[in-house]
Amino acid sequence: MQKGILEISMGVLTRPTSTIRSICQERPIGWAIVVYLVVNLVAALASIGLGDLGVA
Numbered sequence: 658m659q660k661g662i663l664e665i666s667m668g669v670l671t672r673p674t675s676t677i678r679s680i681c682q683e684r685p686i687g688w689a690i691v692v693y694l695v696v697n698l699v700a701a702l703a704s705i706g707l708g709d710l711g712v713a
Contacts, residue, residue, distance in 0.1 A: 662688050 660668070660679070665688065668676030 660685070662691070 660683075665676065665680065665685070668679070
């Protein structure tokens with residue numbers, strides 16, 4: 658049974674061992690790609706914003 662991203666996130670915080678074990682068995686590659694893209698988008702936007710302020 659495939660879990661949603663919020664259920665996985667809460668599971669990592671509340672039941673890390675069983676959640677990570679479940680992730681290893683199910684391998685939800687779709688969510689992994691979505692999380693990767695969102696994190697990179699946020700990082701890119703943050704670096705653009707910081708570049709305008711002159712902060713290195």
